[in-house]
Amino acid sequence: MSEDKITKTSKIEVNVGTNENNVPVRMMWSAEDGKINNQEAMAMFLSLWDPKDKNTMKIDLWTKDMSVEEMKQFFHQTLLTMADTFQNATGEKNICEDLRDYCYHFAEKMEILPEE
Numbered sequence: 050m051s052e053d054k055i056t057k058t059s060k061i062e063v064n065v066g067t068n069e070n071n072v073p074v075r076m077m078w079s080a081e082d083g084k085i086n087n088q089e090a091m092a093m094f095l096s097l098w099d100p101k102d103k104n105t106m107k108i109d110l111w112t113k114d115m116s117v118e119e120m121k122q123f124f125h126q127t128l129l130t131m132a133d134t135f136q137n138a139t140g141e142k143n144i145c146e147d148l149r150d151y152c153y154h155f156a157e158k159m160e161i162l163p164e165e
Contacts, residue, residue, distance in 0.1 A: 063093065065110060073112045091115040092123050121159040128152045 059082045066075040076090045092111035099106050111120065129152050136145035156162045 063090075063095075068113070073110050074114070076110065076112060091119065094127060118161070121161050125152060125156050125159065125161060128155065 059080070061078070061080045063076060063078045064087075065073050066077075068074050076093065077087045078090055078093075079086050079088070092115055093108070095108040097106045098104075111123075115123075129149065132145045132148040132152065135148070136142055153162075
């Protein structure tokens with residue numbers, strides 16, 4: 050683990066309101082540094098790397114009102130973002146281009162490509 054001195058901490062907060070069956074019905078999030086305060090969201094993927102166990106800890110949530118069409122778009126955009134992030138973090142351009150090609154295939158199969 051890095052020995053860098055922490056000079057600042059930032060807080061990101063997600064509040065999830067659930068119904069009597071514990072199903073998410075509303076999500077609000079705030080990020081002080083991003084000047085976001087109680088902004089509504091309908092879905093989230095949170096992945097954290099556990100360096101001790103070398104494993105991913107994750108939370109996947111979506112509200113009961115999120116449509117299947119919105120979920121398809123959310124997945125597509127998240128996959129594209131993952132390709133960008135992986136390329137920025139590793140410099141692995143070729144495999145990221147393959148992932149972007151798959152994202153196009155995904156969008157085509159899910160019928161979410163914009164009409165030409």
